[in-house]
Amino acid sequence: MTESRWYHTSPPAKLNLFLELLARREDGFHELDTVMIAIDWRDELRLRRTTQPGVRLSVDWIPNRAAVANELQVSEDDELLFIPTDGKNLVVRVLNRLSETLGLEGGWEVQLNKNIPSGAGMGGASSDAASALQLGWEAACETHPEMPASSKRELLLPLAAEIGSDVPFFLGGASLLGAPKSTEGIQCARATGRGEKLEFFPLANPLHAVVLYPAASVSTAKVYSRCTVPDSPRSSDDLVLALQGMSAETTFSLHNTLEAPARGLSSRIDPALECLSKAGLTHCHMTGSGSACFALADSSQQAALAAKTLRSTFPGGALIRPVMSCVVPSEIHIA
Numbered sequence: 119m120t121e122s123r124w125y126h127t128s129p130p131a132k133l134n135l136f137l138e139l140l141a142r143r144e145d146g147f148h149e150l151d152t153v154m155i156a157i158d159w160r161d162e163l164r165l166r167r168t169t170q171p172g173v174r175l176s177v178d179w180i181p182n183r184a185a186v187a188n189e190l191q192v193s194e195d196d197e198l199l200f201i202p203t204d205g206k207n208l209v210v211r212v213l214n215r216l217s218e219t220l221g222l223e224g225g226w227e228v229q230l231n232k233n234i235p236s237g238a239g240m241g242g243a244s245s246d247a248a249s250a251l252q253l254g255w256e257a258a259c260e261t262h263p264e265m266p267a268s269s270k271r272e273l274l275l276p277l278a279a280e281i282g283s284d285v286p287f288f289l290g291g292a293s294l295l296g297a298p299k300s301t302e303g304i305q306c307a308r309a310t311g312r313g314e315k316l317e318f319f320p321l322a323n324p325l326h327a328v329v330l331y332p333a334a335s336v337s338t339a340k341v342y343s344r345c346t347v348p349d350s351p352r353s354s355d356d357l358v359l360a361l362q363g364m365s366a367e368t369t370f371s372l373h374n375t376l377e378a379p380a381r382g383l384s385s386r387i388d389p390a391l392e393c394l395s396k397a398g399l400t401h402c403h404m405t406g407s408g409s410a411c412f413a414l415a416d417s418s419q420q421a422a423l424a425a426k427t428l429r430s431t432f433p434g435g436a437l438i439r440p441v442m443s444c445v446v447p448s449e450i451h452i453a
């Protein structure tokens with residue numbers, strides 16, 4: 119067994135433009151109809167295969183812990199900045215499962231630089247896990263060249279779904295799913311089931327937004343435990359057509375049924391929605407299970423200006439970023 123080179127990538131966050139609950143399942147999960155885009159608010163992940171067994175993960179914040187704590191107006195040891203480095207981190211879990219599944223000896227050395235807040239509904243942990251799977255696969259192919267490339271899809275998708283409902287989205291729609299080359303560059307998907315059944319489609323136009331994380335984390339499991347499945351669920355059909363540029367309507371509406379239970383869990387979500395709606399932006403909503411909220415902008419210039427205004431109007435600490443839709447998965451580089 120030899121060590122591999124370093125593999126690195128930049129896991130993106132996501133926004134749920136639409137999220138409706140269709141049913142509660144026997145296993146405690148909910149059937150969803152959700153539309154997600156990947157956005158260019160990114161973590162950084164690098165890893166290599168080592169002769170030493172296990173996963174050695176180190177985590178830092180970008181540009182550093184003190185700067186992020188300062189933006190959030192919390193101390194450096196606040197729990198908002200806590201990221202596990204043991205088996206609770208989805209990166210460690212997914213690499214252990216990859217080693218088991220492939221029967222690999224040796225282990226992994228991993229550096230994760232966080233930018234995406236945790237407990238924000240932005241899918242940061244899930245995106246890190248999907249990136250670790252893809253980097254891990256590439257590094258394993260280097261040290262075990264006999265592995266058949268054809269098994270990549272069959273192997274990675276079930277592992278992703280096992281780790282979390284959002285993880286398969288971050289594996290992307292093109293290269294991994296064996297779709298034709300013309301679908302490379304996909305930023306958007308409609309997800310059903312518990313989030314793992316995906317139909318990827320290209321956006322007619324890139325989307326610009328401002329995302330506001332109001333220095334409060336919300337547990338996904340807690341939000342779902344307080345939600346109610348509506349008697350007449352809405353459908354994302356019209357939104358999907360509009361995003362593809364296939365609708366006669368020029369307007370569309372966004373929706374998130376998890377907003378109500380999340381607002382009951384964190385008092386920071388209402389001011390976030392209020393400030394965004396006063397910033398001259400449109401379609402103001404929470405993403406996923408919260409607490410981060412977003413609003414759409416017409417251009418990157420409008421998003422940048424609104425983000426600047428929001429930094430002076432939002433009461434208290436927050437991470438506020440102009441963002442743009444981006445492609446999943448992100449590129450892999452080898453050092």
Ligand SMILES: C[C@](O)(CO)[C@H](O)COP(=O)(O)OP(=O)(O)OC[C@H]1O[C@@H](n2ccc(N)nc2=O)[C@H](O)[C@@H]1O
Nearest residue numbers: 146147148150282283284285312313338339342406407
């Ligand atoms: C809110 C979203 O981010 C929207 O994309 C996802 O639905 C959540 O995905 P995730 O964070 O990957 O969630 P998981 O780690 O799979 O599940 C965490 C918990 O959320 C609840 N959960 C999650 C997904 C789902 N479709 N129904 C649920 O009820 C379950 O109680 C589960 O125990």
Ligand SMILES: Nc1ncnc2c1ncn2[C@@H]1O[C@H](COP(=O)(O)OP(=O)(O)OP(=O)(O)O)[C@@H](O)[C@H]1O
Nearest residue numbers: 207208236237238239240241242243244246337338
């Ligand atoms: N790589 C990671 N980055 C950030 N948090 C992580 C990571 N791995 C595990 N976690 C843990 O995940 C939990 C947050 O997950 P939760 O589902 O509540 O929030 P989220 O922001 O919606 O993330 P996701 O959508 O990726 O699950 C925290 O307890 C955090 O410690």
